[in-house]
Amino acid sequence: xxxxxxxxxxxxxxxxxxxxxxxxxxxxxxxxxxxxxxxxxxxxxxxxxxxxxxxxxxxxxxxxxxxxxxxxxxxxxxxxxxxxxxxxxxxxxxxxxxxxxxxxxxxxxxxxxxxxxxxxxxxxxxxxxxxxxxxxxxxxxxxxxxxxxxxxxxxxxxxxxxxxxxxxxxxxxxxxxxxxxxxxxxxxxxxxxxxxxxxxxxxxxxxxxxxxxxxxxxxxxxxxxxxxxxxxxxxxxxxxxxxxxxxxxxxxx
Amino acid sequence: xxxxxxxxxxxxxxxxxxxxxxxxxxxxxxxxxxxxxxxxxxxxxxxxxxxxxxxxxxxxxxxxxxxxxxxxxxxxxxxxxxxxxxxxxxxxxxxxxxxxxxxxxxxxxxxxxxxxxxxxxxxxxxxxxxxxxxxxxxxxxxxxxxxxxxxxxxxxxxxxxxxxxxxxxxxxxxxxxxxxxxxxxxxxxxxxxxxxxxxxxxxxxxxxxxxxxxxxxxxxxxxxxxxxxxxxxxxxxxxxxxxxxxxxxxxxxxxxxxxxxxxxxxxxxxxxxxxxxxxxxxxxxxxxxxxxxxxxxxxxxx
Ligand SMILES: Nc1ncnc2c1ncn2[C@@H]1O[C@H](COP(=O)(O)OP(=O)(O)O)[C@@H](O)[C@H]1O
Ligand SMILES: [Mg+2]
Numbered sequence: 001x002x003x004x005x006x007x008x009x010x011x012x013x014x015x016x017x018x019x020x021x022x023x024x025x026x027x028x029x030x031x032x033x034x035x036x037x038x039x040x041x042x043x044x045x046x047x048x049x050x051x052x053x054x055x056x057x058x059x060x061x062x063x064x065x066x067x068x069x070x071x072x073x074x075x076x077x078x079x080x081x082x083x084x085x086x087x088x089x090x091x092x093x094x095x096x097x098x099x100x101x102x103x104x105x106x107x108x109x110x111x112x113x114x115x116x117x118x119x120x121x122x123x124x125x126x127x128x129x130x131x132x133x134x135x136x137x138x139x140x141x142x143x144x145x146x147x148x149x150x151x152x153x154x155x156x157x158x159x160x161x162x163x164x165x166x167x168x169x170x171x172x173x174x175x176x177x178x179x180x181x182x183x184x185x186x187x188x189x190x191x192x193x194x195x196x197x198x199x200x201x202x203x204x205x206x207x208x209x210x211x212x213x214x215x216x217x218x219x220x221x222x223x224x225x226x227x228x229x230x231x232x233x234x235x236x237x238x239x240x241x242x243x244x245x246x247x248x249x250x251x252x253x
Numbered sequence: 254x255x256x257x258x259x260x261x262x263x264x265x266x267x268x269x270x271x272x273x274x275x276x277x278x279x280x281x282x283x284x285x286x287x288x289x290x291x292x293x294x295x296x297x298x299x300x301x302x303x304x305x306x307x308x309x310x311x312x313x314x315x316x317x318x319x320x321x322x323x324x325x326x327x328x329x330x331x332x333x334x335x336x337x338x339x340x341x342x343x344x345x346x347x348x349x350x351x352x353x354x355x356x357x358x359x360x361x362x363x364x365x366x367x368x369x370x371x372x373x374x375x376x377x378x379x380x381x382x383x384x385x386x387x388x389x390x391x392x393x394x395x396x397x398x399x400x401x402x403x404x405x406x407x408x409x410x411x412x413x414x415x416x417x418x419x420x421x422x423x424x425x426x427x428x429x430x431x432x433x434x435x436x437x438x439x440x441x442x443x444x445x446x447x448x449x450x451x452x453x454x455x456x457x458x459x460x461x462x463x464x465x466x467x468x469x470x471x472x473x474x475x476x477x478x479x480x481x482x483x484x485x486x487x488x489x490x491x492x493x494x495x496x497x498x499x500x501x502x503x504x505x506x507x508x509x510x511x512x513x514x515x516x517x518x519x520x521x522x523x524x525x526x527x528x529x530x531x532x533x534x535x536x537x538x539x540x541x542x543x544x545x546x547x548x549x550x551x552x553x554x555x
Contacts, residue, residue: 057429062353083432091430097423100446100552109441110431148553162431 004198006033007073007169009054009089014068016049016058023049025224027068031170031217036192036201038211038232041221042247047204050221051172054202055089056082072170087114090163094175096155098147098162103130103139106147106158110166129165133157133191153184160191171195173203177210189214208248212236220244289531296528298521305525309479310506315518319526321477324493325394325500326533329473330463332398332496337405338455344406345413350439369407374467376404381471392499397473404468405458412454416447449548456541460534466504474499475509503530 009031016024024046031037039047049058058064059082070077077085087110098106105112107129108122126143130136135157139150147158156176163171173192177185192201193214205211211218212232219229220243228235228244239245299305308318344365352358380400390396420443428438444451476499481491490498501509507526510519 055430057426060429060435083434086430086432091426093423093426093430095421095423097421097427099424099427099442113431113433113437146552146554159427162427166431 005169008033008200009170010071012069014053014066014070016053017065019063023224027226029219029226029229031200031202033200034196034198035216036196036203036214038215038218039204039221040211040218045221046224047221048174051174051202051204054172055086055091087166088168089170089172090168091172092160092163092176095179096152096159098155098158101147102144103147103158104143107161107165109162125165129161132164133161134187135161153180153187156180156184156188170200175204175206178206220247292531293528296524299525300528310477311516313515315516317516317522319503319506321480322501322503322506324480325477326463326502329394329397329401329500329502330459333401333405333462334459336398336402337409341406341409341413344410345417346439349414349417350435365407365410369411373404373465376400377468377471380468385472392474394473394496394498394500397469397500400468400472401462401465404465405462409458413451416450416454417443419450420446449545452548453541453545456537460537464504464530464534466508469502469505473502475501475505477501
């Protein structure tokens with residue numbers, strides 16, 4: 001029922017400052033449609049900061065200034081209403097953060113605020129979205145239970161469902177598995193690969209194997225700079241830069 | 254060898270600390286329980302005496318009741334909460350969610366902290382000078398409710414602000430990322446998440462307001478006109494709902510009969526009133542716990 005999308009995102013000459021601190025330096029990066037782009041690099045190198053630029057979550061951060069051009073498809077995101085933008089660009093966080101509401105309400109929350117919809121339509125979205133994230137069979141008998149009553153891995157899939165329910169074109173994931181057990185991690189990885197068929201996925205990860213397993217393209221960041229970007233298979237096997245190689249072989253980070 | 258004796262010592266210290274801490278807690282608990290038992294025990298005879306609970310206080314004879322005082326205490330409490338809850342909720346939301354870190358928030362936080370440690374007799378004197386004399390409201394429920402609001406506002410604001418700030422940042426991010434405005438995030442996500450802590454804080458502050466005497470002596474006054482519950486003439490002194498009448502509360506009653514009472518059964522009336530006050534406040538605390546836990550459980554309910 002959900003439309004397939006193919007909207008790329010792009011970042012051109014982006015510089016970001018937190019007050020005097022220059023957190024992103026001249027970043028230019030294409031995130032092709034229907035592919036998974038992995039952002040890797042040591043803690044504090046600006047991966048989350050870049051991700052949060054893509055749906056303008058930094059707008060509200062005091063003292064944060066963004067320069068450069070960020071595009072969704074061929075639109076400049078500055079020209080898109082931020083609330084609209086965030087509907088089109090969904091986000092999943094490191095720690096599962098369902099709302100203190102029922103499972104059902106968590107899924108339909110974003111839809112509800114776009115206006116009244118018949119219950120039958122909402123029911124349909126809940127079932128199809130929860131099926132999509134592989135949670136339906138586990139929760140179909142307790143849709144009225146609190147989202148917080150689920151296990152960590154289930155909560156994370158519920159958060160992915162919440163993001164998907166408004167039918168976004170792009171899905172941003174900030175270390176979505178770093179708080180999960182191995183089984184939940186592989187479920188979320190499979191899901192990300194699945195979703196890339198009709199979404200553009202950008203995932204921040206600390207886990208090299210994860211980047212290697214699921215992404216089409218990998219970008220390596222260091223101290224606010226984009227050191228190297230390339231097809232994942234190539235970057236992992238034949239990094240062009242010394243820093244990338246050092247990071248991949250665990251010599252720092 | 255050295256390390257095993259070091260760990261033995263650490264373990265011994267741990268045992269000693271456990272023992273000392275347990276003893277301290279035990280002393281505190283015993284003291285508190287003793288106070289409660291003593292107060293409730295000495296007034297127990299009056300606790301279930303309907304004519305005491307509903308009767309009218311006596312000036313000179315024995316056998317006076319605390320009917321008007323009991324009503325006044327609850328009426329003042331409700332009015333105070335009606336005034337202070339919306340204000341402190343608004344202030345707390347502003348401080349926790351809207352205000353940027355900066356001189357304004359720092360100043361506001363300092364002021365609120367100072368106000369919350371202001372001795373209540375000072376609040377009472379301010380109330381007398383301003384509401385009672387300057388505005389000419391006299392000793393009245395209105396003057397008393399506003400003094401209590403001043404007393405309660407900073408405490409409640411802090412409780413609610415802390416409850417909101419304790420909601421993980423992730424929840425705010427989740428709302429923002431779904432395209433919610435800050436207001437929607439606050440109303441639909443943060444307040445429900447913080448609700449158990451907010452409700453607990455409100456009920457506990459209600460206990461403090463209910464037992465407050467110093468702020469009321471010179472604002473709501475020390476006289477309790479007999480109330481006539483069939484009287485709905487809001488300008489009449491015997492109309493219970495009239496906010497311009499003086500209204501002595503339970504706590505003020507205790508203070509007054511002990512400082513200037515001449516009734517022969519003074520001790521019995523005083524300890525009976527204290528027991529009633531104590532039971533009400535214990536009830537507030539127990540209710541706060543039950544409600545807080547219920548809400549908490551509902552948030553994470555299967
Ligand atoms: N709100 C903020 N204000 C100031 N500095 C920030 C803020 N958020 C992040 N930073 C700084 O920006 C840099 C990049 O942070 P971040 O994007 O979170 O890194 P990563 O996700 O790669 O670990 C870090 O040095 C961090 O301290
Ligand atoms: Mg990060």
